[in-house]
Amino acid sequence: MDLMTPNKIEEDNLSYQKPPKEILDLVDVPRAPFVQVDRKGKYMLFIYRDSYQTIAALSEEELRLGGLRVNPITNIGSRTIYYNNLQLKLLQDKEITQVSGLPAMPKLANFIWSPCQTKLAFTHTTSTGAEIWVLDMETAQARALTPATANANLGNPIVWFEDSQSLLVKLLPSLRMNLIDTDTAVPTGPTISVSDGSKAQNRTYQDLLKNRNDEHNFEVLTTSELYKVDLDGQHTKWLEVSGMYRSCLVSPNGEYVQVTTIHPPFSYLVPYTRFPHITRLYTRKGDLVQTINDVPLTEDIPKGFMSVRKGRRLLQWRNDKAASLIWAEALDEGDAGKEVPFRDAVYELAAPFTEKPRLLLKTINRFDSIEWGSETFAIAHDYWWNTRNTKVYGFNPSNASEQPVVIFDRNYQDKYSDPGLFLTEKNKFNRTALTIKENALFLIGEGHSEEGQFPFVDQLNLENNETKRLYQAEDKHTLESIYFPIDLEKGLFIVRIEAPTAYPNYYIRNIFEKDDLQQITAFENPFKSIQDVHKEVIKYTREDGVELSGTLYLPIGYDRAKKEKKPMIMWAYPREYKDNNSAGQVTTSSNEFIYPFYGSMVYWVARGYVVLDDASFPIVGTGEEEPNDTFRTQLVANAKAAIDAVDALGYIDRERVAVGGHSYGAFMTANLLSHCDLFAAGIARSGAYNRTLTPFGFQSEERNYWEAPDVYNAMSPFMHAHTMKTPLLLIHGEADNNSGTYPLQSERYFNALKGLGATARLVMLPKESHGYSAKESILHLLWEQDTWLEKYLK
Numbered sequence: 103m104d105l106m107t108p109n110k111i112e113e114d115n116l117s118y119q120k121p122p123k124e125i126l127d128l129v130d131v132p133r134a135p136f137v138q139v140d141r142k143g144k145y146m147l148f149i150y151r152d153s154y155q156t157i158a159a160l161s162e163e164e165l166r167l168g169g170l171r172v173n174p175i176t177n178i179g180s181r182t183i184y185y186n187n188l189q190l191k192l193l194q195d196k197e198i199t200q201v202s203g204l205p206a207m208p209k210l211a212n213f214i215w216s217p218c219q220t221k222l223a224f225t226h227t228t229s230t231g232a233e234i235w236v237l238d239m240e241t242a243q244a245r246a247l248t249p250a251t252a253n254a255n256l257g258n259p260i261v262w263f264e265d266s267q268s269l270l271v272k273l274l275p276s277l278r279m280n281l282i283d284t285d286t287a288v289p290t291g292p293t294i295s296v297s298d299g300s301k302a303q304n305r306t307y308q309d310l311l312k313n314r315n316d317e318h319n320f321e322v323l324t325t326s327e328l329y330k331v332d333l334d335g336q337h338t339k340w341l342e343v344s345g346m347y348r349s350c351l352v353s354p355n356g357e358y359v360q361v362t363t364i365h366p367p368f369s370y371l372v373p374y375t376r377f378p379h380i381t382r383l384y385t386r387k388g389d390l391v392q393t394i395n396d397v398p399l400t401e402d403i404p405k406g407f408m409s410v411r412k413g414r415r416l417l418q419w420r421n422d423k424a425a426s427l428i429w430a431e432a433l434d435e436g437d438a439g440k441e442v443p444f445r446d447a448v449y450e451l452a453a454p455f456t457e458k459p460r461l462l463l464k465t466i467n468r469f470d471s472i473e474w475g476s477e478t479f480a481i482a483h484d485y486w487w488n489t490r491n492t493k494v495y496g497f498n499p500s501n502a503s504e505q506p507v508v509i510f511d512r513n514y515q516d517k518y519s520d521p522g523l524f525l526t527e528k529n530k531f532n533r534t535a536l537t538i539k540e541n542a543l544f545l546i547g548e549g550h551s552e553e554g555q556f557p558f559v560d561q562l563n564l565e566n567n568e569t570k571r572l573y574q575a576e577d578k579h580t581l582e583s584i585y586f587p588i589d590l591e592k593g594l595f596i597v598r599i600e601a602p603t604a605y606p607n608y609y610i611r612n613i614f615e616k617d618d619l620q621q622i623t624a625f626e627n628p629f630k631s632i633q634d635v636h637k638e639v640i641k642y643t644r645e646d647g648v649e650l651s652g653t654l655y656l657p658i659g660y661d662r663a664k665k666e667k668k669p670m671i672m673w674a675y676p677r678e679y680k681d682n683n684s685a686g687q688v689t690t691s692s693n694e695f696i697y698p699f700y701g702s703m704v705y706w707v708a709r710g711y712v713v714l715d716d717a718s719f720p721i722v723g724t725g726e727e728e729p730n731d732t733f734r735t736q737l738v739a740n741a742k743a744a745i746d747a748v749d750a751l752g753y754i755d756r757e758r759v760a761v762g763g764h765s766y767g768a769f770m771t772a773n774l775l776s777h778c779d780l781f782a783a784g785i786a787r788s789g790a791y792n793r794t795l796t797p798f799g800f801q802s803e804e805r806n807y808w809e810a811p812d813v814y815n816a817m818s819p820f821m822h823a824h825t826m827k828t829p830l831l832l833i834h835g836e837a838d839n840n841s842g843t844y845p846l847q848s849e850r851y852f853n854a855l856k857g858l859g860a861t862a863r864l865v866m867l868p869k870e871s872h873g874y875s876a877k878e879s880i881l882h883l884l885w886e887q888d889t890w891l892e893k894y895l896k
């Protein structure tokens with residue numbers, strides 16, 4: 103039977119398949135560990151995990167409530183990524199030590215360093231629940247602190263007290279209500295939603311509460327008791343009352359704890375992050391100080407990506423003070439559509455929290471964050487999506503009347519002008535603070551430029567805002583990533599260096615000594631079968647002058663002198679810009695390690711295909727024009743420019759080119775196949791195809807359907823299914839949780855294509871979410887893609 107017969111639904115129950123050996127050998131390889139280094143530069147921790155989950159693990163019981171996905175048996179996120187081993191070494195030593203004391207079958211997650219950076223707390227999930235563990239870096243020994251009673255349904259249940267000797271932990275209530283089986287429960291009445299006339303233009307969220315049974319289950323699963331757990335194992339109930347504890351934040355001096363709890367009424371329109379919540383201040387002993395914030399249900403934020411709710415937002419502790427709260431409040435009533443000189447004000451309230459809040463500064467754009475430095479200096483960040491503008495202010499937190507100085511004022515999509523991130527260090531409270539030396543700050547930048555990517559370290563003089571370059575990577579054959587200094591005065595930084603055939607490894611670099619480089623890891627390349635593949639970043643120009651780029655891979659053993667015409671796969675993802683300059687910048691490096699993973703098409707160099715990966719697909723709207731006003735035109739222009747560029751190099755048969763993408767890239771693929779004849783086949787994974795099903799905005803579109811119906815209809819491949827004649831492989835996870843990309847999107851689009859006689863195949867992956875994780879699913883996905891490409895390109 104021909105599995106690819108057009109218009110035929112696969113009626114047999116096809117079992118999971120595996121891709122050809124050339125691909126399989128690249129998929130089933132050991133994964134190098136995830137690496138963490140303490141901020142003092144003493145310890146390097148290696149955290150290992152399997153590359154993939156199993157379909158059996160994804161098939162465990164799962165409840166989807168209020169935007170959460172949880173395992174009601176183990177009380178931790180059902181999609182949690184688990185790690186299975188820990189190793190440790192002193193940073194500059196060669197010897198690696200296996201951490202002792204770990205459980206027999208580790209399922210580790212929620213890692214959090216102690217303030218003193220000598221211990222690591224984490225969870226271990228058993229068959230019945232989650233335990234709290236701690237690792238002592240000095241002894242390389244791990245041990246359990248609690249039985250399997252932690253409640254991680256609302257995220258990491260662990261908070262360190264400032265002394266690094268005890269933890270504040272969310273544990274299951276001693277008396278817990280029973281869950282309601284929503285599949286068998288007899289309804290007690292209808293589910294009713296009410297609109298009172300206020301506008302609630304929300305995105306199409308998934309996994310929302312649907313009825314009172316869901317409300318009950320949400321409350322049961324998120325209710326915890328707070329315990330103080332000492333490292334000697336002693337447990338003390340910290341608060342007498344249980345609650346739906348959303349977050350707990352300990353003050354830098356450890357004397358106060360900010361506790362935020364969720365409470366009814368719940369919502370069927372928005373996830374739990376917008377449910378009503380109250381923030382209270384307690385002493386370290388658990389005595390109530392005062393209520394600091396009371397936020398109602400937030401369903402009706404004004405329209406616009408930069409609109410926010412009224413009241414106190416981003417409540418947090420000031421890192422450089424013993425116990426000072428800061429927060430932002432909107433000066434435009436949270437409405438991005440209002441014209442005001444300042445969008446936000448930032449306030450401070452210091453212990454004992456009895457005085458009137460003190461104004462710190464006002465921001466022109468929407469407030470984002472503050473990096474604290476000294477009594478008289480800090481850095482504030484803001485941004486405004488509509489203009490892509492961000493500002494960085496230097497200000498005096500002790501004197502609000504002193505005018506802030508704008509240090510950087512730029513388009514945040516302009517990567518060539520990105521000044522980098524400020525260096526920070528641990529202060530006396532073991533909190534992150536700006537590194538300030540002799541009235542200067544320091545920045546680490548990624549170093550994107552027209553010539554390539556060359557990361558740098560800069561020194562910023564605070565007296566005149568002039569920068570001095572202390573170091574810039576110069577090697578044109580490797581890619582260097584600069585992390586943080588372990589000794590700034592000596593110029594010793596931790597860096598990571600990679601090349602197309604050299605697996606990323608870590609080094610200590612002396613930025614003041616050109617050749618002073620000490621290797622501290624030695625991870626081997628697990629993809630040696632493709633180590634000789636030709637890889638380069640090519641640049642080309644769209645017909646309207648916008649500069650584009652893509653990463654080009656040639657098949658294994660390809661003879662560039664012969665220039666045999668090969669089929670090509672182009673993989674892309676559209677991105678919106680407000681200016682041509684930013685849209686045309688190259689932000690990928692030809693020196694990146696060739697790292698195939700399930701979502702990329704690099705595997706197919708082993709099957710004789712040319713691959714153009716991460717092809718530029720900018721959608722530009724300058725001035726008053728919105729990018730999506732000419733979405734389809736720009737999509738086709740991007741695609742044509744890419745094919746023309748590779749064809750001009752002589753590598754491909756332009757009649758045998760496939761296009762593909764994931765999520766918004768899938769949406770792009772379906773549009774391209776509907777509106778041009780450039781491609782022989784397409785692959786669309788986990789996409790949305792009917793924009794009337796996302797009527798209150800999608801991706802970077804702020805306008806709702808009723809404001810721009812022509813745009814919504816023109817951009818919807820579903821509306822143009824009758825024009826689609828190119829073979830299209832649709833793949834979707836049955837449990838997709840991404841806003842807007844309901845599995846229904848692929849199902850309905852496939853039904854339209856089938857009804858209109860198009861060639862299409864729909865593959866629904868059981869238990870998979872927006873990204874895919876089970877090994878069985880991934881191998882089958884690769885088989886589906888390979889079979890499709892072999893049929894329609896070869």
